[in-house]
Amino acid sequence: MVPPAITPWAATSASASQATRARNPCSNGGLCRDGINNFVCTCLPGFRGGRCEQDINECESNPCKNGANCTDCVNSYTCSCPPGFSGINCEINTNDCTESSCFNGGTCVDGINAFTCLCLPGFTGSYCQHDINECDSKPCINGGTCLDSYGTYKCTCPHGYTGVNCQVCERDRQICINIVLYLLFCISEINECQSQPCQNGGTCIDLINTYKCSCPRGTQEVGWQIIPVWNSMRNDCLF
Numbered sequence: 217m218v219p220p221a222i223t224p225w226a227a228t229s230a231s232a233s234q235a236t237r238a239r240n241p242c243s244n245g246g247l248c249r250d251g252i253n254n255f256v257c258t259c260l261p262g263f264r265g266g267r268c269e270q271d272i273n274e275c276e277s278n279p280c281k282n283g284a285n286c287t288d289c290v291n292s293y294t295c296s297c298p299p300g301f302s303g304i305n306c307e308i309n310t311n312d313c314t315e316s317s318c319f320n321g322g323t324c325v326d327g328i329n330a331f332t333c334l335c336l337p338g339f340t341g342s343y344c345q346h347d348i349n350e351c352d353s354k355p356c357i358n359g360g361t362c363l364d365s366y367g368t369y370k371c372t373c374p375h376g377y378t379g380v381n382c383q384v385c386e387r388d389r390q391i392c393i394n395i396v397l398y399l400l401f402c403i404s405e406i407n408e409c410q411s412q413p414c415q416n417g418g419t420c421i422d423l424i425n426t427y428k429c430s431c432p433r434g435t436q437e438v439g440w441q442i443i444p445v446w447n448s449m450r451n452d453c454l455f
Contacts, residue, residue: 243269262291281307300329319345320366338367358382 242248242257246268249256259268275286280295284306287294297306313324318333322344325332335344351362356371360382363370373382409420414429421428 241267243267244271260291279305281305282309298329300327317343319343320347336367338365355381358385 244263246257246259274293275288280286285296312331317324320339322333350369351364356362359374360371408427409422414420418429418431
């Protein structure tokens with residue numbers, strides 16, 4: 217009896233894949249090292265597990281900062297940064313200030329996807345673009361005319377007034393000067409009665425820079441007036 221003919225085995229794609237896995241049990245390009253009744257897989261970067269079957273999630277460590285979204289890749293990751301941040305991990309706050317961010321000498325202060333302007337005196341607005349009219353508060357008084365300038369103002373005062381806001385009356389100022397001079401040089405008042413100018417028993421009444429005699433009955437004051445000390449007429453209470 218003639219034995220049946222043997223048909224050569226043709227490997228299908230499925231069987232080829234199985235054969236490949238049989239030859240290298242390590243997944244994802246892992247290197248298989250044979251042992252005694254066992255094997256060891258050396259995994260490529262980004263994989264782990266006994267057969268290198270697990271993709272390491274690089275986003276587990278939360279590498280992306282400032283609220284960025286992490287996308288896992290093979291042995292890497294990418295960060296999608298929110299507005300205002302940059303860098304591999306979105307760790308850099310992008311400088312939003314430019315040379316022209318603030319007007320009129322304002323100082324730009326960087327924020328998060330924004331900036332603020334610190335304005336010089338006399339300016340206002342988000343970009344220091346507006347000149348403040350210092351005359352709006354009507355600082356000039358007593359009829360003074362206000363002239364606005366950058367960061368300041370000037371009052372043109374009417375006749376008889378002076379000062380930054382026309383607040384000083386020249387007449388009152390002169391009175392104050394006279395009072396100061398008096399306090400400085402005339403603080404010690406002279407007693408004009410020390411020379412006993414009143415005669416015939418008259419009583420001397422000291423006044424400022426002069427005196428007056430109060431005469432007894434039967435006498436009279438000359439001219440019935442206050443006589444200054446430098447006057448040659450004496451209030452002598454004559455009969």
